[in-house]
Amino acid sequence: MKQMNELRKYLWIARISARSNLSYVGDLVGRIVFLATVLFIFLKLWQTTFGQTGATHLGGLTLTQMLWYLTITEAILMSAPKVAQLVDEDVRTGALAMQLVRPMSYGWYRLASALGERYVRFTVNLLASALVTFLLVGPLPAAAGGLVLLAVALPLAFLLDFLGNFWVGLAAFWLEDTSGLLLIYSRGVLIIGGAFIPIDLYPPAVQPLLRWLPFANITSGPAHVFVDPNGGDLLALLVRQLAGAVVLGALVLLTYRAALRRVFVNGG
Amino acid sequence: MNNKNKLLNWLALAGAYFRLNLRAHMEYRGAFISQALAMAVNDFVWIVFWTLFFTRFPVLKGWDVKDVLTIWGLAATGFGLAATFCGNARVLASLVVQGQLDAWMLYPRRLLPHLVLGKMSASAWGDVVFGYAVYIFFVRPDAAHVLLFVLLSLSAALVFVGFFILAGSLSFFVGNAEVLAEQWTMILVTFSTYPETLFDGAVKLLLYTLIPAGFVSYLPVAALHHMSLPYTLCTVGGALLVLAAGITAFYVGLGRYESGSLIEMRG
Numbered sequence: 001m002k003q004m005n006e007l008r009k010y011l012w013i014a015r016i017s018a019r020s021n022l023s024y025v026g027d028l029v030g031r032i033v034f035l036a037t038v039l040f041i042f043l044k045l046w047q048t049t050f051g052q053t054g055a056t057h058l059g060g061l062t063l064t065q066m067l068w069y070l071t072i073t074e075a076i077l078m079s080a081p082k083v084a085q086l087v088d089e090d091v092r093t094g095a096l097a098m099q100l101v102r103p104m105s106y107g108w109y110r111l112a113s114a115l116g117e118r119y120v121r122f123t124v125n126l127l128a129s130a131l132v133t134f135l136l137v138g139p140l141p142a143a144a145g146g147l148v149l150l151a152v153a154l155p156l157a158f159l160l161d162f163l164g165n166f167w168v169g170l171a172a173f174w175l176e177d178t179s180g181l182l183l184i185y186s187r188g189v190l191i192i193g194g195a196f197i198p199i200d201l202y203p204p205a206v207q208p209l210l211r212w213l214p215f216a217n218i219t220s221g222p223a224h225v226f227v228d229p230n231g232g233d234l235l236a237l238l239v240r241q242l243a244g245a246v247v248l249g250a251l252v253l254l255t256y257r258a259a260l261r262r263v264f265v266n267g268g
Numbered sequence: 269m270n271n272k273n274k275l276l277n278w279l280a281l282a283g284a285y286f287r288l289n290l291r292a293h294m295e296y297r298g299a300f301i302s303q304a305l306a307m308a309v310n311d312f313v314w315i316v317f318w319t320l321f322f323t324r325f326p327v328l329k330g331w332d333v334k335d336v337l338t339i340w341g342l343a344a345t346g347f348g349l350a351a352t353f354c355g356n357a358r359v360l361a362s363l364v365v366q367g368q369l370d371a372w373m374l375y376p377r378r379l380l381p382h383l384v385l386g387k388m389s390a391s392a393w394g395d396v397v398f399g400y401a402v403y404i405f406f407v408r409p410d411a412a413h414v415l416l417f418v419l420l421s422l423s424a425a426l427v428f429v430g431f432f433i434l435a436g437s438l439s440f441f442v443g444n445a446e447v448l449a450e451q452w453t454m455i456l457v458t459f460s461t462y463p464e465t466l467f468d469g470a471v472k473l474l475l476y477t478l479i480p481a482g483f484v485s486y487l488p489v490a491a492l493h494h495m496s497l498p499y500t501l502c503t504v505g506g507a508l509l510v511l512a513a514g515i516t517a518f519y520v521g522l523g524r525y526e527s528g529s530l531i532e533m534r535g
Contacts, residue, residue, distance in 0.1 A: 030447035037455050044466040177299035180306025187313040
């Protein structure tokens, strides 16, 4: 009963976060326009590449699959909530001390809020970018099956990204500024996460390493099981995601405990 | 005051603001260095992307990896110089919406120079260093090409300053245009860093008008390729046009500005 009440509390936070995000129409439209632009550029880039090489498949994907793959990676990338910035702000302004006295865990509160926001942003991004991609290259064969597998892969992908961001935000306890660290992390997700080029097109020697890093399991992994649905690939992805979540989760916990020892609360 | 004196006067003002802003950043040296370094690393990650791409597919409709590195160098230095010297231009939309122009209006000169020069972006230093470094160390040009590259990067900076002002001035006309200005700018940056040969027809027209990426990187790359005076003149001419459009939009929009009655402390 107590656990249910706890869970209900965080679900409520996720719901509030999701609803408040739906109200920022300008932000939403701006994001969709940018997404459409990026997808258009990618289409041109890969259309040219496929045309020049004369290949029907690159990295195991057809042109249609490639663009749908990029649709998913972009929708995931552009749905990222500003977790690191919020944690950084809470640390610097001292708001963290206020959060600590509330009857809820700060980490779980941030997670619930981030997931609520992320699912709304991702759904909107997906709908908009899917429409653009459909108009550019047509439908994806086996899209329904892929959508189910994507839905299974997303929760752990979002959790991994949250943990990475939360960890960066906690660095504010030691660093003057965390924006640089955040930039490097986000570029890690972008490039070595395979968001622009499928991991299969990287040099074969580095592919196994890239697959096991958390970055690829946030973007590339879910996108791949969407465009090429396969139960075995999904299972392997879930194992890698779970392993990444355990390692990152442990790092976050250790850092958080060390950080809390640096919190001083003065009355007044 | 004749035009030469006006220009010297403006440059003196820019120099004074530059020193002042840099000194302010040096008070937080660690944050300044880490932001600049992170931006350079961020840019470098894109070089990794393109190197990987061209390793796999060596030529893209006549463009090779050096051409793409050159447009990255131009776009990064242009953007970096604009945000280093005119950091407030980048956030003009929010300054207008929040009614924060009041304080700048009290200065004894025209409003726009003071306003745009008033802030320096720390991370933009990373763009500037990266842009020049990538061109010199990866493209390995001769001295003449380096000189032309420096000139063209200054021209690209003018495009970005003009474009920042133009996009930010939208707030005078449509209310809160922060998101619109940001996305429009990001679209310009994105198009400026992809080969021109990917685009044709109406899109190409857009790239020399509403999204002037052509003046940031496409024409300059052609100028560097052929060491061509006509291409260089077209580049600089286009940059001046974008700057003029930005300045015009700002002063036309200023007539619609309403004070925010904001009380703030300024150091």
